[in-house]
Amino acid sequence: MSILINDSTRVIVQGITGRIGSAQTHWMLEYGTKVVGGVTPGKGGSSVEGVPVFDSVNEAVKETGANASVFFVPAAFVLDAFLETIDAGVKLIVIVPEHIPVKDVVKMRSYAIEKGVFALGPTTPGILAPGKGKMGIMPASMFAPGRVGIISRSGTLSYEFAGILSENHVGQSTVVGMGADPVVLRNLADILELFEEDEGTDAVIVVGEVGGEQEEKAAGFISRRMKKPVAAYIAGKHSPQGKRMGHAGAIVRGTSGTVQGKHEALRAAGAEVLESPIHVAQWAKKYNLK
Amino acid sequence: MRLHEYEALDIFEQNGIPVPRRGIAGTMHEALHIAGEIGYPVMLKAQVLVGGRGLAGGIRTASTPDELKEVADSLLGSDIKGLPVRKILVCEKAEIAQELYLGITIDGYSGKPVIVVSTEGGVLIEETARTSPEKIAAIHIDPNFGYYPYLARSLLRMLGLKQQLITAWSDVIGQLYNIALRYESLIAEINPLVVLPNGGLLAVDAVLEVDDSALSRIRFTLPDRVDRIENPLERRGRAIGVTYVDLDGDIGIISSGAGLGMASMDIIGEKMKPANFLETGGGITADLLYRCMDLIMMKQGLRAIFINVYGGINPIHEGAKGVIRYIQEHNVKIPIVAKALGNRQEETWEIFRSGGVHVVTEAATEKAIDKLYELVGPA
Structure with missing residues (x-):
């Protein structure tokens, strides 16, 4: 089993005719993902990597039965295309592009939640379920099938943790990039909940980083709801303190956002804090994870 | 991109927020000239893009031209928290009856804009938030619903204020919210927002950080982003x-x-x-x-x-x-x-x-x- 992606996931690629969209379509198909169509307004009727291209999301969904979408659309056009995708009835959306204005993400998040759509990103490498498929840019060579779930704020560190586990013969059920932006479309706790409920997942690794309060909020969820073991690594111990101006963020959060603050919250919730990424191998061994 | 205080004050003024009389000086002589026009005493404020500037000695008062010469000379060319002071803001010294706090930011976790107010503004505002949370009030704005003035009025009522202050303050909240929207700011803040002895308000500080990802579509003139990075x-x-x-x-x-x-x-x-x-x-x-x-x-x-x-x-x-x-x-x-x-x-x-x-x-x-x-x- 896996979360979010399974055998019935039928993916369309938005921005499929772009340089990155077409290259990533190649890698997703090679990994066995059911990429059933692509969308680029004005390029309908053509094809990329043997996949038919449509002018609109509505048409693509109607013709192909797609139920998921991955975005390689230029940042300035993402909001518009995202709303179009939700209105076309797609229930799982992955937003790979970076540098999307926060004001747009705020609207996207609000609309997706209102319509019951599960969306990830922006600035996410996407989702990969080893042996089943992937939506996004995760490099397949790092992953192996198994029963550990990974959620990461950082794309590159999701590969790093999967790679370390795979080298130690510990596979993954699903690897999820939640996105690295200050506002993301789904919070960490929402994804933890999916892993807690997934029969194919025995334990979860949270890869966080300094700043914000995703990990602190997730700690609340872990202590209240999680029965499966959770390990957490927080990057940024040696990062210089930002030249922060303004107080509103700190007042609203009431948390420091420091690595130490996150460690304390996660430990108190019963999660195991990993001081360095490589320690994940010993943790997996301790729980006899496969 | 963070704007300097003097840049943000100009934007606040253009959008109707009351701000002090002021001028920006790169030399002691310029500072002397500006102070002469405003009248003493004046505040001299180092223009560096870092928080905690006041506690680091970057905000000073001058009551006479001699004092101003001395203070301006010591500030210009000095470092505040490792950043060189190239310009100082010279502004009128307001008479303070009370110091308020007003900030608008995007709450990362809920993904919504949030307006934060307090009756105890000043440098210790985060301390106040921890020790006296009843002096702080905040309201999230539903992005699909938008901002309306009554939201500000009901927010301020939570602090138990008199109607005269609620009226004046909610106007400033509306103006700052408008700036936050139009400049796509991640933080827009006035700390302190001063209550004058006559009951009027004055924004004696201004923080504005614009979303880098939105710079290309903001329709207003902004200073160059690369120029302001100090480290080569x-x-x-x-x-x-x-x-x-x-x-x-x-x-x-x-x-x-x-x-x-x-x-x-x-x-x-x-x-x-x-x-x-x-x-x-x-x-x-x-x-x-x-x-x-x-x-x-x-x-x-x-x-x-x-x-x-x-x-x-x-x-x-x-x-x-x-x-x-x-x-x-x-x-x-x-x-x-x-x-x-x-x-x-x-x-x-x-x-x-x-x-x-x-x-x-x-x-x-x-x-x-x-x-x-x-x-x-x-x-």
Whole structure:
């Protein structure tokens, strides 16, 4: 089993005719993902990597039965295309592009939640379920099938943790990039909940980083709801303190956002804090994870 | 992008928020001239982009021209928290009956704009939030519903204020919210918002940070983003399109993601000291990594370089070609260790090895840093 992606996931690629969209379509198909169509307004009727291209999301969904979408659309056009995708009835959306204005993400998040759509990103490498498929840019060579779930704020560190586990013969059920932006479309706790409920997942690794309060909020969820073991690594111990101006963020959060603050919250919730990424191998061994 | 106080005050004024009479000075004589027009006493405020400026001695009063000369001379050319003071804001010294706080930001967790107010503004506002939460009130704005003035009025009623203050303050909230929307700000803040003896309000400070991702579509004139970066290496990083943070160590880092870059710094920091943080994002080309090499080599006393990249969205084999071209053209002698995994990794390793780069093929960054330490030892 896996979360979010399974055998019935039928993916369309938005921005499929772009340089990155077409290259990533190649890698997703090679990994066995059911990429059933692509969308680029004005390029309908053509094809990329043997996949038919449509002018609109509505048409693509109607013709192909797609139920998921991955975005390689230029940042300035993402909001518009995202709303179009939700209105076309797609229930799982992955937003790979970076540098999307926060004001747009705020609207996207609000609309997706209102319509019951599960969306990830922006600035996410996407989702990969080893042996089943992937939506996004995760490099397949790092992953192996198994029963550990990974959620990461950082794309590159999701590969790093999967790679370390795979080298130690510990596979993954699903690897999820939640996105690295200050506002993301789904919070960490929402994804933890999916892993807690997934029969194919025995334990979860949270890869966080300094700043914000995703990990602190997730700690609340872990202590209240999680029965499966959770390990957490927080990057940024040696990062210089930002030249922060303004107080509103700190007042609203009431948390420091420091690595130490996150460690304390996660430990108190019963999660195991990993001081360095490589320690994940010993943790997996301790729980006899496969 | 953070704006200087004087830049933000101009924007606040254009949008109807009451601000002090003021002028911006780059020399003591300019400051003297401005103060002469405003009338003494005046405030002199160092224009540096860092919080906690007042506690660091960057905000001073001058009651006479002689005093102003002395203060202006000591501020201009000095450093506040490591940043040089090039300009000082000279402004009227307001009579203060009360100091309020007003801030508008995006709450990352709920994904909504939030307006925060307090009746105890000033430098200790975060302390107040912890010790006297009843003096703070906040309201989230539903992005689909939008902002309406009654939201500000009901927010202020939560603080138990008199109607006269509620009326004046909610006007300022509406004006600041409008600025936050139009300038796509991540933070818009007035601290303190001063209540004058006659009951009027005056924004004696202004913080405005604009969303970098929105800069190209904001319709108002903004100062240049690259110019204002003080550190020349960081300015160069911005110009070539990467995030570069200058640090005081001697091990250079190139990483293809922020998380990976931070983890690399953390691991290097256990035994050695990073010279920089550099993150390329998803736009690696041969030319970009050539320029990254050029940038990190500008740092004096570099002992080694660590390259940590993944081929997910990035063509790392192309990046490796740029690194090798740089090494060959500039005859680089210091050790370079590369960990490059993902799509086309074998091809990438071959290219790196052809230029004498030490390639580590295991996933854990710790193993690659062990290799680096073996090559260069402690500082």
